[in-house]
Amino acid sequence: MNILQKPSEHYNDRQNGAKPSYIILHYTETRTLQEAEGYFLGCREHPGGGRVSTHYMIDEDGTIIQYVNERHRAWHAGVSYWAGNDDMNVRAVGIELVNPGRKYGYRAFPARQMEALVRLCKDIMARNGIAASRVLGHSDVAPSRKSDPGELFDWEMMAGAGIGVFPKPEAEDRKVAGDYLRDEQFLKEAFIKIGYDPKAALPELILAFQRHYYREAFGDQDNTLPGRMNEAAAARLHWLVRNRTDL
Ligand SMILES: [Zn+2]
Numbered sequence: 001m002n003i004l005q006k007p008s009e010h011y012n013d014r015q016n017g018a019k020p021s022y023i024i025l026h027y028t029e030t031r032t033l034q035e036a037e038g039y040f041l042g043c044r045e046h047p048g049g050g051r052v053s054t055h056y057m058i059d060e061d062g063t064i065i066q067y068v069n070e071r072h073r074a075w076h077a078g079v080s081y082w083a084g085n086d087d088m089n090v091r092a093v094g095i096e097l098v099n100p101g102r103k104y105g106y107r108a109f110p111a112r113q114m115e116a117l118v119r120l121c122k123d124i125m126a127r128n129g130i131a132a133s134r135v136l137g138h139s140d141v142a143p144s145r146k147s148d149p150g151e152l153f154d155w156e157m158m159a160g161a162g163i164g165v166f167p168k169p170e171a172e173d174r175k176v177a178g179d180y181l182r183d184e185q186f187l188k189e190a191f192i193k194i195g196y197d198p199k200a201a202l203p204e205l206i207l208a209f210q211r212h213y214y215r216e217a218f219g220d221q222d223n224t225l226p227g228r229m230n231e232a233a234a235a236r237l238h239w240l241v242r243n244r245t246d247l
Pocket of ligand 1: 025026027076138146148
């Protein structure tokens with residue numbers, strides 16, 4: 001795999017020299033690759049004020065650039081949580097996809113960019129022994145703050161390539177789906193069971209879940225579905241509760 005190297009000084013050590021065990025996917029929310037790169041290399045001030053970085057960034061044409069070695073802790077996820085772990089930067093490899101994002105005109109991820117992402121993820125997973133289920137979005141690990149990579153990101157295609165898991169509800173999942181709509185506590189507990197942060201508010205958890213597992217919610221003409229569970233989404237949630245491994 002052809003990977004350009006542009007070393008950044010924005011990193012520190014992982015605890016105990018542990019190998020990464022997660023991959024976190026992002027979009028840059030910048031007009032250009034150069035703008036994001038300026039933040040990672042420290043030659044452009046980040047609007048958030050802090051210093052940021054990533055292990056990899058993938059341009060819309062599929063070009064892959066590496067900024068931080070995988071054995072180091074890059075600064076991409078910020079305050080984050082998944083399945084009892086906080087500070088996901090300690091455990092994760094970060095990959096940024098160049099995309100203007102919500103701020104500058106969110107648009108589809110081109111096929112060449114997605115193909116490069118699939119190749120890169122497979123390589124990282126194989127070298128570090130990362131389970132398919134441990135590839136997540138920034139919005140999954142920071143649902144109160146972040147919405148990237150967002151609802152235009154095709155997690156179902158990724159799961160088809162062996163990266164991440166995507167639910168395939170069966171009759172028993174559809175049978176109990178209604179229970180999730182009637183009982184907010186039951187619903188919240190299910191999100192926590194599959195890894196989400198117990199401290200996040202329920203509407204934030206629903207949105208994060210929909211961005212990853214029920215993108216159809218965002219194609220709704222009336223825009224009533226985002227942030228609100230329906231039976232089809234609840235059936236997928238139940239499938240994930242039943243089939244969860246390697247959170
Ligand atoms: Zn992000």
